[in-house]
Amino acid sequence: MSDTSRSSAPTSSYKPVAFRGGGFAPRPHRWVGLGVFVSLILIVEVLTRAGIITSLTLPIPSDVFWTLVELWQSGMFYKHMVPSLTRLVVGALIGCTVGVSVGILIGLFSLARAGLVPLVAAIFPIPKIALLPLFVIWFGIDEMSKYALIAFGTFTPTVVATYGAVDNVDRTLIRMGQSFSLSWVSIVRKIVLPGAMPGILSGLRISLAIAIILLVAAEMLGAEYGIGAYILQAGSLYDLERLFAGVAILSVLGVMVSTLIGTLERILLKWRV
Amino acid sequence: MDLKLDSIGHSYGDLEILRDISLDIPKGKIVCIIGPSGCGKSTLLRMIGGLEQPGRGQILQIGDVPDGCLNPLTYVFQDFALLPWRTVEGNIQLVLEDHRLGAQQTEAIIADVLARTKLSDFRQALPKQISGGMKQRVALARALAVNPAVMLMDEPLSALDSQTRELLMGDLVALWEREPFTAVYVTHNLNEAVRLGHSIVLLSRRPGRIREIVEIDTPLADRTLGDPELERKQVQLWQLMRDEAVAADQELLSV
Ligand SMILES: Nc1ncnc2c1ncn2[C@@H]1O[C@H](COP(=O)(O)OP(=O)(O)OP(=O)(O)O)[C@@H](O)[C@H]1O
Ligand SMILES: [Mg+2]
DSSP: HHHHHHHHGGGGOOOOOOOOOOSSSSOOOTTTTHHHHHHHHHHHHHHHHHHHSSSTTTHHHHHHHHHHHHHTTTTTTHHHHHHHHHHHHHHHHHHHHHHHHHHHHHHHHHHHHHHHHHHHHHHSOOOOOGGGHHHHHHHHSSSHHHHHHHHHHHHHHHHHHHHHHHHOOOHHHHHHHTTOOOOOHIIIIIIIIHHHHHHHHHHHHHHHHHHHHHHHHTTTOOOSSSSHHHHHHHHHHOOHHHHHHHHHHHHHHHEEEEEEEHHHHHTTTTOOO | EEEEEEEEEEEEEEEEEEEEEEEEEEEEEEEEESSSSSSSSSHHHHHHTTTSSOOOOEEESSOOOOOOOOEEEEOOOOOOOOOOOSSSSHHHHHHHHOOOOOOHHHHHHHHHHHHHTOOOOGGTGGGGGGGGGHHHHHHHHHHHHHHOOOEEEEEETSSSSSSHHHHHHHHHHHHHHHSSSSSEEEOOOHHHHHOSSEEEEEOOOSSSSEEEEOOOOOOOOOOOOOOOOHHHHHHHHHHHHHHHHHHHHHHHHHO
């Protein structure tokens, strides 16, 4: 009797245990990002063509595209792109290099930390764009002031990310290095730096995005050529097609920078679980 | 090279951790240190390894460091402490690089220690690709690579499951049989202590003092799983330790 009750009674209530463990694990979906872009643009295209969105509010995406093609064919693309990229690369290179070095100093030496952390905290919230006139006075209206603005703007986030990353390096690994009598230089080079690399790279992601923002700001002042100057001219003429063409170039630049860092991460951080 | 601990004592602020520990660590023997949680075993081991300074007493090195010994006092850590960005081979190379041995000698050492720890097939593997037991064997290989005079092991098998632990104990015994090394082996596992220790030092609860030193004369190779003589020693140790462990447990609760 007990047998039957055991085998038959609960049958009706047999249920598979509900799965609730998924998510929270980013997986690569290659084409989804592109899909979102394309569908958004398609929607805008359809709406503007149908007149639901007036051409005063948003330009027709295909017009923007033809503006870009024209820009390319006239050879003006290079004329704007070369100085912009130069400014971006030089400025960001200076800012990030100095930022990473200062961040490592702060991470390693308590004296540097005590002296520099408040300073960095004080500099961080200053809108660097507001200082543009100052940079012009200091470095002249030429390229130097633009480099300085971008360098200064990328410097602070890089410092903060870097010393945070150094702080997060597993202390037991450093103890291990000491217990094998590794030299100080070896410990820093072979344990601290690689250990801080993930944090430094994600800091660079933010710093480089800021660099692109500041690039446009820097070109507001006395730049004849450059993506920022191009956007500014278009904006003052309310030429929305060209404005959006410039914005699209900046976005592509942003995506390219992000991809670059992603590739760097894949190569440098292969070891990550 | 022998080590001698001369009435070591230590406090962290008002908290007395260790009191009057005097102990000899003779060459070629494994000294196990057991004691309840928080009694200062790891602290003591850090002091022996020169990673921390004792508040009282001193640690003496008797005799010269043997020739060819690159790092006399060498640690094996509980959590392996392998660099995740270096391969098995790279992790061993790390501790040799500062000694400028030349490519040939470095290669010879790496090949030797990998063979001794049965890891030759995993040279190029990253730590994330190998199991816990293998990671600890890599850590062991790394320690052997510097040819230590004394190995300092802080619960080296605690992070492993019991089967892996059993296997690794066998490996340790085989390594010792092949070439006797000196070791201070901290554990809270009595079974490990009676399998690996030539002498077993039982510390009391905090502040840690030496309660008892138990010598085991059975050669390491003859100590098998379930050996009645070892069982007896283990029971004896447990009886000594039990009251301390209970008291230590209560103490932690009342903090
Ligand atoms: N740096 C430190 N500062 C202050 N207190 C410490 C420090 N390191 C350890 N302690 C304290 O010293 C006591 C002994 O620590 P230790 O790690 O040596 O114990 P243990 O015997 O290894 O314990 P377990 O079995 O848990 O590993 C603990 O109560 C711990 O809280
Ligand atoms: Mg401990």
